[in-house]
Amino acid sequence: MFEHRQDPVLTLAPGFSAEIFHRADTLTGLLVGVFGAGSVLAAVTLAGRGLVRRLPATCLVMGAGLCGFGLARSLPFACGSLAVAGFAFLLTNTAATTAVQLEVAPEQRGRVMALWSLCFLGTRPLASLVDGVLASAVGLRGAAVALAVPVIAVGLVLGVRRARLLPGPAATGEAPPSGVAYGA
Numbered sequence: 001m002f003e004h005r006q007d008p009v010l011t012l013a014p015g016f017s018a019e020i021f022h023r024a025d026t027l028t029g030l031l032v033g034v035f036g037a038g039s040v041l042a043a044v045t046l047a048g049r050g051l052v053r054r055l056p057a058t059c060l061v062m063g064a065g066l067c068g069f070g071l072a073r074s075l076p077f078a079c080g081s082l083a084v085a086g087f088a089f090l091l092t093n094t095a096a097t098t099a100v101q102l103e104v105a106p107e108q109r110g111r112v113m114a115l116w117s118l119c120f121l122g123t124r125p126l127a128s129l130v131d132g133v134l135a136s137a138v139g140l141r142g143a144a145v146a147l148a149v150p151v152i153a154v155g156l157v158l159g160v161r162r163a164r165l166l167p168g169p170a171a172t173g174e175a176p177p178s179g180v181a182y183g184a
Helices: 003-020 027-045 052-071 075-103 109-122 124-164
Strands: none
Touching: 003 027, 003 052, 003 075, 003 124, 027 075, 052 075, 052 124, 075 109, 109 124
């Protein structure tokens, strides 16, 4: 799910370049590059222990960044929003992958992670098609905001769920003891 939240950037950026910012479609490279730069900044600064407990917050920040991009009236604001979205995207994606690995029994981990990867890679074409159809129906700005809503919703649900549950390995980002499956 989180992997596809980069799709609005990758799929809609050419339209934003030409139709929203009235620039050459080569601006697309800058927009995607700023999103990537935010991801790189996250990789070298915050990726590490305790990330899973921040998953609700990173979802909300990523959604806010995508909404900012969708609603941006100026190129500098759009670039800033994309950098924020890219930063939160990498943290969210890393945290979600880590949470799945921590929650799955060790003997099932390989199978589950193979399915996790297949879902990311196998559904990208469909997600891009949905992005384009939505943009045709409600416009580029509406599509970018609408595509951020699921990420924000997941962040809210995870935040509420986390607040109701006792902290376990997925909440703290710590590995479970060997041979112990949490959440089974």
